[in-house]
Amino acid sequence: MRVRTIGFVILAALAIWFIAANTGSITVRLWIPTVTLPLWIVLTVTLLVGIVLGLLIARRRAQR
Structure with a gap:
């Protein structure tokens, strides 16, 4: 696995955990x-x- 993929998976897991932990109404x-x-x-x-x-x-950016 590439380091970039591992970083993406870790960030995605942290984002999901952060969203799940904040359940109050605003x-x-x-x-x-x-x-x-x-x-x-x-x-x-x-x-x-x-x-x-x-x-x-x-x-x-890729099109340029």
């Missing part, structure tokens, strides 16, 4: 509306948005 302000959501949903959405943005940036 209030999120989305410009005008305010919603109350479980923290794990907010963290999961944030993680997924970060992954998508990272993939888009990597694809743009």
Whole structure:
């Protein structure tokens, strides 16, 4: 296994553990509306948005 793969697996495991450990509800302000959501949903959405943005940036760099 490559070191990069091992690092990715470790980071993914830590992210999943962190999300699972934070289960309380929080209030999120989305410009005008305010919603109350479980923290794990907010963290999961944030993680997924970060992954998508990272993939888009990597694809743009590869095309150059």
